[in-house]
Amino acid sequence: MRSDDNLFPDSSELLRLDNQVCFALYSASLAMTKLYKPLLDAIGLTYPQYLVMLVLWEGDQLTVSELGERLYLDSGTLTPLLKRLESAGLLARQRDAQDERRVRIALTDTGRALRAEAEKIPACVLQRTQCTLPELQALTSQLGTLRARLAPRRSHT
Amino acid sequence: MRSDDNLFPDSSELLRLDNQVCFALYSASLAMTKLYKPLLDAIGLTYPQYLVMLVLWEGDQLTVSELGERLYLDSGTLTPLLKRLESAGLLARQRDAQDERRVRIALTDTGRALRAEAEKIPACVLQRTQCTLPELQALTSQLGTLRARLAPRRSHT
DNA sequence: CAAAAATAAATTGCACACAATTTGATTGTC
DNA sequence: GACAATCAAATTGTGTGCAATTTATTTTTG
Numbered sequence: 043m044r045s046d047d048n049l050f051p052d053s054s055e056l057l058r059l060d061n062q063v064c065f066a067l068y069s070a071s072l073a074m075t076k077l078y079k080p081l082l083d084a085i086g087l088t089y090p091q092y093l094v095m096l097v098l099w100e101g102d103q104l105t106v107s108e109l110g111e112r113l114y115l116d117s118g119t120l121t122p123l124l125k126r127l128e129s130a131g132l133l134a135r136q137r138d139a140q141d142e143r144r145v146r147i148a149l150t151d152t153g154r155a156l157r158a159e160a161e162k163i164p165a166c167v168l169q170r171t172q173c174t175l176p177e178l179q180a181l182t183s184q185l186g187t188l189r190a191r192l193a194p195r196r197s198h199t
Numbered sequence: 200m201r202s203d204d205n206l207f208p209d210s211s212e213l214l215r216l217d218n219q220v221c222f223a224l225y226s227a228s229l230a231m232t233k234l235y236k237p238l239l240d241a242i243g244l245t246y247p248q249y250l251v252m253l254v255l256w257e258g259d260q261l262t263v264s265e266l267g268e269r270l271y272l273d274s275g276t277l278t279p280l281l282k283r284l285e286s287a288g289l290l291a292r293q294r295d296a297q298d299e300r301r302v303r304i305a306l307t308d309t310g311r312a313l314r315a316e317a318e319k320i321p322a323c324v325l326q327r328t329q330c331t332l333p334e335l336q337a338l339t340s341q342l343g344t345l346r347a348r349l350a351p352r353r354s355h356t
Numbered sequence: 357c358a359a360a361a362a363t364a365a366a367t368t369g370c371a372c373a374c375a376a377t378t379t380g381a382t383t384g385t386c
Numbered sequence: 387g388a389c390a391a392t393c394a395a396a397t398t399g400t401g402t403g404c405a406a407t408t409t410a411t412t413t414t415t416g
Contacts, residue, residue, distance in 0.1 A: 089221075
């Protein structure tokens with residue numbers, strides 16, 4: 043076996059930017075956000091706000107924590123974001139009567155209605171990626187696995 | 200053919216959070232950044248600062264624009280970041296004598312020396328991903344392709 | 357049941373990202 | 387050689403992300 047066949051690259055190779063999964067992820071994610079920008083501008087949402095709305099369209103009345111578990115974001119990120127969506131008239135934030143520590147998020151009619159505007163977005167994005175649906179589904183699944191390994195869901199003791 | 204076999208999902212499926220490649224990318228990227236956090240804290244860098252250093256370790260004397268092309272970031276992001284790295288003593292920013300519009304970035308000895316500290320990072324990360332090197336290389340390559348499709352490199356007219 | 361521990365949001369402070377604008381320098385055109 | 391167009395960084399303003407702390411509430415424990 044020649045030394046070139048060694049499967050483990052040296053530190054010089056390992057530190058090359060283009061060999062970093064982290065950079066591939068990072069730059070692809072930012073590029074994806076830029077792709078969404080004009081589509082979301084049209085309906086008045088930022089990209090993280092869109093993610094929040096996707097969760098709420100699946101079912102609202104969630105607490106801030108529950109939203110955070112779904113999106114892997116904390117209250118420091120969500121609280122101001124939700125306040126902006128409230129100002130925009132898309133949702134209401136109300137303290138839970140049973141447990142005053144919790145804040146429940148409820149869609150307004152306007153917020154629910156926005157879903158119709160958003161329905162055309164996935165097809166636009168799919169087209170721009172120049173990928174087939176199965177390809178994207180496979181990638182989504184791989185990334186989900188990776189994320190689960192990186193950030194293991196805390197077992198709720 | 201049953202209607203269930205229809206390859207194109209309806210809008211309800213297409214808008215589900217867990218079917219979004221964009222969210223898979225976004226959440227995996229943030230999870231990856233969190234994985235790096237303690238490793239980078241140890242050498243006093245943030246994650247985007249680490250990416251800048253990776254580029255400079257491959258070769259410095261780049262202009263801000265050249266760095267930006269490599270990392271897909273603009274001067275609004277890089278200028279303050281580079282100033283922080285300069286304050287930390289890792290690099291120097293100097294106007295190009297030939298073209299005073301450009302600012303050249305040069306590593307200091309401290310900046311070059313930091314590379315040795317960073318050499319252990321890739322192995323730590325690889326271990327934490329619980330993936331094989333070929334798996335990660337394949338994913339990196341797929342993500343590179345996707346990013347290229349999303350953000351086509353401008354042909355320099 | 358009172359004090360301590362735990363929990364949920366909110367707040368604070370820092371560092372990105374990026375659109376849009378500004379500042380200053382260079383190039384192209386006549 | 388003036389002057390418009392272009393270009394490179396820097397600046398400004400907004401919106402995240404997130405660690406660390408604070409505030410308010412609920413639960414646990416002695």
